[in-house]
Amino acid sequence: MKKLAGLCLASWLAITTPNQAHARADVLALQEGYPQEYVVVKGDTLWDISGRFLTQPWRWPEIWGVNPQIDDPHWIYPGDVIYMTWVDGKPRLRIKGDNKLVPRARATPLENPIPAIPLKDMDAFMQENVVLDDELLAETPYVLGGRNKRIIAGAGDRIYARGEMESDHKYQNIYRPLQAFHDPITDELLGYELSKIAEAYVVSTNDEDIATLELAKSQQEVRVMDRVLPAPETRIQSMFYPAPAPEETEGYILSVDGGVQKIGRFDAVAINKGRREGVKPGHVFIVYAAGEEMDDPVTGERVKLPDEEAGTLMVYKVYDKVSYALVMTALNVLSVGDNFKSPDL
Structure with a gap:
């Protein structure tokens, strides 16, 4: 067509x-x-x-x-x-x-x-990271261990998890908590980031909420206390209606895939705004790199230079207090902690 x-x-x-x-x-x-x-x-x-x-x-x-x-x-x-x-x-x-x-x-x-x-370059991160609040994380089933009391397991191994599984989801993903997101201004706990490390399917469950799972695929070894969540039934949205983010919305870059500090084009970043601020997939933000500090040669005082426009973000996945966005342009090197604002601000 x-x-x-x-x-x-x-x-x-x-x-x-x-x-x-x-x-x-x-x-x-x-x-x-x-x-x-x-x-x-x-x-x-x-x-x-x-x-x-x-x-x-x-x-x-x-x-x-x-x-x-x-x-x-x-x-x-x-x-x-x-x-x-x-x-x-x-x-x-x-x-x-x-x-x-x-x-x-x-x-x-x-x-x-x-x-x-370029989904081939970023699809893994788009698909494999999730954010849970503290209450959901506490309720999420966790890995007890493997067969023969093994504490690590890989593809083809059988593991056991405890917690209430959704009965209509045979296929599960195994996640490992990576970090807690805190608002850089208020220090509010925004959620916990988890990374997918394996895929499994449910073999059986019992009355004590203990599930037996077979590991079908693993990117890392599965360990005790890794978390179990239903595999999504649909792929993440890859087509968007781009639009300026809500007026007067601004925030900060929390992290970047890989744990590095410097950020470039097509890197995936986490930001401290989400559904509660009206952020939706497709919303666009302008990023401003923090101005450098230098000594005034006349007065000797330490002064901060103005922030400068450094790039553009587009949100692709939204949670309640956190969102993931792609760096769509980078006029300069971006960094964790850089400020972003709505284009209409």
Whole structure:
């Protein structure tokens, strides 16, 4: 099926470029020197393509004239030609050869559509980290040990867990707690991050809430006190309607995948805002790197330089007090502790 602007296209127009310029809220700003046409090539991502046209790409519905309430995804393929036109004095994007924003069939060799984001590079982190509050963590079933009183186990081994299992979930994931998230300003406990280390299926349960599980796959050895949660029945959302985060929403980067301090493009980060602040998948934030400190050569006092815009985040997974986001642009090296704000702030 040929493709135009739809749910997938929402994703590809969610990223800014290093030449980002803030436009008035009522003006749709285009990139300076945007191309009249662009030919999609193999290896492109929709994120990369989007920045060629818009300075605020999360405003894609305006430039495509699409109703975002219509759940009708379309696709873009290598070889497609995207061009700019004007309708009633407003810019519009089209795909060459299509007169209307409707899907239609074409004869073509089987080929994958251009991905919205490089899932092959980040899918593991997107799928395998979860956040639980202290109450849920306390209620989550835990590993007692393995057969023959073994304290570690791997793929093909049998383990035992205690706690109330959801009876309609045969397949379970094994998680290991990584860290507690605390708000950097208030020190509020925001939740506990857990990382998936294995997959298992339930063999049997008894009246004492003890379950027997067979380990089907493991990335790390399973140990006593690892946690057991039902395997999700659906994959994480990979197509988004990007939009500015709620006005006056700002916060801080809590951590980055791998436990490093420096952050670059397409790194996954945890932030200290979530569902209770109205944050949703697809929300966009601007990141500001903390200004450096230096000595004033005249007064000798220590002064802090202004924070500077350093990149863009897009939220992809939301919990009550914490969210995960992808770094979609990085104008400079980002760091844990950097501040982020809504583009409308």
